[in-house]
Amino acid sequence: MDRLTDTFRIAVAQLNPTVGDIAGNLAMARKARAEAAARGADLVLFTELFIAGYPPEDLVLKPAFLVACEEAIRDFAKDTADGGPGVVIGTPLKRASGIHNSVVVLDHGEIIAERYKVDLPNYGEFDEKRVFVAGPHIGGPVNYRGVRIGLPVCEDIWGDLGVCETLAEAGAEILLVTNGSPYHRGKVDRRHQVVIRQVIETGLPILYANMVGGQDELVFDGASFAIQADKSLAFQMPEFAEDLALTVWKREGDTWICAEGPMVRLPENEEADYTACVLGLRDYVNKNGFPGVILGLSGGVDSALCAAMAVDALGAERVRAVMLPYRYTSQGSVEDAEKCARALGCKYDYLPIHEPVEGFMRALEPFFEGTDPGVTEENLQSRTRGTLLMALSNKFGSMVITTGNKSEMSVGYATLYGDMNGGFNPIKDLYKMQVYALCRWRNAHVPVGALGPAGEVIPVSIIEKVPSAELRENQTDQDTLPPYPVLDDILECLVENEMSVDDIVARGHDRALVHRVEHMLYVAEYKRRQAAPGVKITRKNFGRDRRYPITNKFRDRS
Numbered sequence: 001m002d003r004l005t006d007t008f009r010i011a012v013a014q015l016n017p018t019v020g021d022i023a024g025n026l027a028m029a030r031k032a033r034a035e036a037a038a039r040g041a042d043l044v045l046f047t048e049l050f051i052a053g054y055p056p057e058d059l060v061l062k063p064a065f066l067v068a069c070e071e072a073i074r075d076f077a078k079d080t081a082d083g084g085p086g087v088v089i090g091t092p093l094k095r096a097s098g099i100h101n102s103v104v105v106l107d108h109g110e111i112i113a114e115r116y117k118v119d120l121p122n123y124g125e126f127d128e129k130r131v132f133v134a135g136p137h138i139g140g141p142v143n144y145r146g147v148r149i150g151l152p153v154c155e156d157i158w159g160d161l162g163v164c165e166t167l168a169e170a171g172a173e174i175l176l177v178t179n180g181s182p183y184h185r186g187k188v189d190r191r192h193q194v195v196i197r198q199v200i201e202t203g204l205p206i207l208y209a210n211m212v213g214g215q216d217e218l219v220f221d222g223a224s225f226a227i228q229a230d231k232s233l234a235f236q237m238p239e240f241a242e243d244l245a246l247t248v249w250k251r252e253g254d255t256w257i258c259a260e261g262p263m264v265r266l267p268e269n270e271e272a273d274y275t276a277c278v279l280g281l282r283d284y285v286n287k288n289g290f291p292g293v294i295l296g297l298s299g300g301v302d303s304a305l306c307a308a309m310a311v312d313a314l315g316a317e318r319v320r321a322v323m324l325p326y327r328y329t330s331q332g333s334v335e336d337a338e339k340c341a342r343a344l345g346c347k348y349d350y351l352p353i354h355e356p357v358e359g360f361m362r363a364l365e366p367f368f369e370g371t372d373p374g375v376t377e378e379n380l381q382s383r384t385r386g387t388l389l390m391a392l393s394n395k396f397g398s399m400v401i402t403t404g405n406k407s408e409m410s411v412g413y414a415t416l417y418g419d420m421n422g423g424f425n426p427i428k429d430l431y432k433m434q435v436y437a438l439c440r441w442r443n444a445h446v447p448v449g450a451l452g453p454a455g456e457v458i459p460v461s462i463i464e465k466v467p468s469a470e471l472r473e474n475q476t477d478q479d480t481l482p483p484y485p486v487l488d489d490i491l492e493c494l495v496e497n498e499m500s501v502d503d504i505v506a507r508g509h510d511r512a513l514v515h516r517v518e519h520m521l522y523v524a525e526y527k528r529r530q531a532a533p534g535v536k537i538t539r540k541n542f543g544r545d546r547r548y549p550i551t552n553k554f555r556d557r558s
């Protein structure tokens with residue numbers, strides 16, 4: 001095997017593994033290694049727990065799963081007897097010290113080294129202490145064909161356990177970090193800061209390899225990169241897309257310098273959020289084997305944005321939009337829904353709900369005698385739509401997508417077993433004002449990799465109309481809720497920032513309103529527990545991140 005004296009060619013495999021698909025992930029890794037070999041790589045760097053998929057959650061508590069992962073790794077190791085590139089890859093391993101989130105080095109046909117993640121993240125969306133045991137000690141660098149490589153795993157570079165310093169003190173020449181780092185807004189900058197801090201502390205160049213793809217609520221955005229020892233950006237791989245990049249490192253004195261690698265522009269703000277929603281939806285639908293999706297298209301902004309995301313994710317032929325009008329549905333809504341579907345090129349159906357709604361009303365008439373019509377009758381419309389969409393889903397196999405934005409999900413402005421029906425919600429973590437911003441952005445741009453058309457796919461009339469659930473005459477959202485700019489700001493303070501009522505009032509909000517929003521937020525917890533998963537976009541989403549009790553008498557009375 002060649003000793004790497006002056007040049008080290010590292011192929012970075014920024015790929016999209018599937019949790020639990022060990023054979024598929026191994027096949028994907030083999031294909032990448034063959035391609036890397038053809039391009040002259042000395043080493044192929046995969047990502048955290050690649051063989052298992054990330055996060056595997058309680059799957060790693062299943063002995064059969066661990067055995068299958070280890071067998072796959074041993075098979076892959078045998079491939080490296082061919083004299084081609086070695087491999088650094090993540091896998092769970094059960095050892096005498098426990099089940100470890102591990103990274104292994106494969107070369108000469110064997111596993112030549114294994115290292116265990118020391119810092120197990122257990123906050124926000126992470127739950128690793130639940131299933132893994134931390135590495136009992138920080139393993140030293142691995143001698144890979146004469147280069148001493150340090151192998152921290154993801155959180156090892158974020159925490160303060162000194163993993164990188166220890167590796168540097170033990171003689172590492174370069175740090176190769178395997179990651180399963182999910183997207184949230186601003187995450188790329190945060191990662192760059194974290195890595196630069198470690199470069200400053202260790203004086204070593206750091207190569208950061210991240211996976212890509214959707215896994216339930218999480219979207220891994222890739223965007224792998226390296227920072228040179230002089231703190232400059234050495235290369236930057238794309239965000240939200242698979243890629244296999246060959247990076248060429250040259251030894252200069254005591255330091256490895258990245259001399260060649262890709263340098264791509266990354267999406268920002270609305271573009272990044274939109275693309276994350278599309279990738280999260282696409283992978284949820286495809287990895288779970290659905291032929292397509294179906295949704296209620298109301299002529300409102302939420303379902304229009306979801307339809308656009310669905311077409312961008314899956315292609316127009318896999319998306320079916322249904323207008324389900326009732327007597328309160330305006331002619332404008334019907335026209336807007338059809339215009340939106342036509343602009344997107346997806347299937348469009350018109351299915352009036354008068355008969356089933358009146359049927360329910362008639363059945364309930366003897367029981368409701370003497371009562372006033374209200375929310376019950378409004379919810380019946382929503383539930384009828386939900387029932388019909390589920391029937392279409394059952395019959396033809398497409399999954400229903402549900403369309404509640406984060407503002408509505410926060411305050412419970414949605415009907416259980418009605419418009420909350422559905423398997424996945426692409427806009428669950430977008431506040432209403434962000435929904436508008438993304439609609440405007442999408443009308444002016446086509447995201448990279450999108451399967452939908454260019455142009456005004458969300459008619460401006462949809463974006464500009466007053467939001468209404470159209471469940472009774474002349475209803476608007478603002479009959480029940482404060483204006484969305486106000487509501488969203490209060491919610492962001494309460495949910496993302498856990499601020500006190502006093503501090504929120506100090507931003508200029510009315511105290512009684514803040515108390516009311518806090519109350520609505522708490523009493524809607526039961527609905528969120530029954531809500532479909534959706535793509536995490538903010539620092540704190542409902543589901544994995546924010547875990548509040550349903551039964552909760554606490555109110556901030558400041």
Ligand SMILES: Nc1ncnc2c1ncn2[C@@H]1O[C@H](COP(=O)(O)OP(=O)(O)OC[C@H]2O[C@@H]([n+]3cccc(C(=O)O)c3)[C@H](O)[C@@H]2O)[C@@H](O)[C@H]1O
Nearest residue numbers: 375378379382408412413414415416419468469471480526
């Ligand atoms: N803690 C708890 N644990 C378990 N269940 C609990 C509960 N608290 C209430 N419940 C139950 O939940 C039910 C009430 O919830 P639910 O039936 O959903 O209905 P509800 O929340 O009363 O009403 C739905 C609201 O959403 C609005 N909406 C509906 C549809 C679409 C839109 C939109 O613009 O997108 C807005 C609608 O105008 C109305 O204000 C009751 O039957 C109650 O028993």
Ligand SMILES: Nc1ncnc2c1ncn2[C@@H]1O[C@H](COP(=O)(O)OP(=O)(O)OP(=O)(O)O)[C@@H](O)[C@H]1O
Nearest residue numbers: 296297298300301302303322323324325403419469
């Ligand atoms: N007339 C309708 N036809 C088809 N689907 C509908 C109709 N009305 C409501 N829906 C479905 O129920 C969801 C909740 O819609 P609703 O109109 O009550 O309020 P919304 O949250 O403002 O959504 P949107 O902005 O999409 O209208 C919609 O996003 C849509 O999927």
Ligand SMILES: NC(=O)CC[C@H](N)C(=O)O
Nearest residue numbers: 121154155158180181182
């Ligand atoms: N898999 C991990 O250890 C991820 C934790 C890390 N802080 C991140 O989000 O990037």
